[in-house]
Amino acid sequence: SYELTQPPSVSVSPGQTARITCSGDALPKKYAYWYQQKSGQAPVLVIYEDIKRPSGIPERFSGSSSGTMATLTISGAQVEDEADYYCSSTDSSSGNPNWVFGGGTKLTVL
Amino acid sequence: EVQLVESGGGFVQPGGSLRLSCVASGFTFNIYSMNWVRQAPGKGLEWVSYISSTSSSTYYADSVKGRFTISRDNAQNSLFLQMNSLRVEDTAVYYCARDEGDYYVHWGQGALVTVSS
Numbered sequence: 001s002y003e004l005t006q007p008p009s010v011s012v013s014p015g016q017t018a019r020i021t022c023s024g025d026a027l028p029k030k031y032a033y034w035y036q037q038k039s040g041q042a043p044v045l046v047i048y049e050d051i052k053r054p055s056g057i058p059e060r061f062s063g064s065s066s067g068t069m070a071t072l073t074i075s076g077a078q079v080e081d082e083a084d085y086y087c088s089s090t091d092s093s094s095g096n097p098n099w100v101f102g103g104g105t106k107l108t109v110l
Numbered sequence: 111e112v113q114l115v116e117s118g119g120g121f122v123q124p125g126g127s128l129r130l131s132c133v134a135s136g137f138t139f140n141i142y143s144m145n146w147v148r149q150a151p152g153k154g155l156e157w158v159s160y161i162s163s164t165s166s167s168t169y170y171a172d173s174v175k176g177r178f179t180i181s182r183d184n185a186q187n188s189l190f191l192q193m194n195s196l197r198v199e200d201t202a203v204y205y206c207a208r209d210e211g212d213y214y215v216h217w218g219q220g221a222l223v224t225v226s227s
Binding site: 033037043048084088089098100101103104 | 155156160218
């Protein structure tokens, strides 16, 4: 089955740039999506279609994709950005669509 | 304001059944596809099932295929997940989520399903 691979954890100091990667064989052909999830809350979409930012998401959140890797970048990370981040994409190699999430990356800002 | 409210979670023994509901408001329910996504305690997100706006297409993760059934009632603005032959590994918070085209902006608050003997 299709997999998206993320690092388990990333740690930065406040004001530094945090980069979270997501690796998947189909990413050259499929969009990546990124979700932020804080403890006890539902996920929040922060990036869609590789690079687009939903309304209400701070400009410090940006996305990029090259080859088999998508990257979420948080420029000038804030303490409130500490959360779990999940990438997501789709896979149709089995004939039916399958929506896949990466394993998640815990971002620590301290 | 878009709202999705799940209900029907609870405690069930292995092999048992449970039916989750999700009531939608604040948008035209019958033009959107819907999904169920779950999260086991301390684990990551897992897509479970998809249903198109008219119920003409349904898809399931391999982990639940043959055991779970997704359905909807557009007249009642409601989404359902019938879960049969439940396993311990089905223990999770189940979220309903509105489909925006391969991603989700609007999620419910989640319903906890615990499968244990």
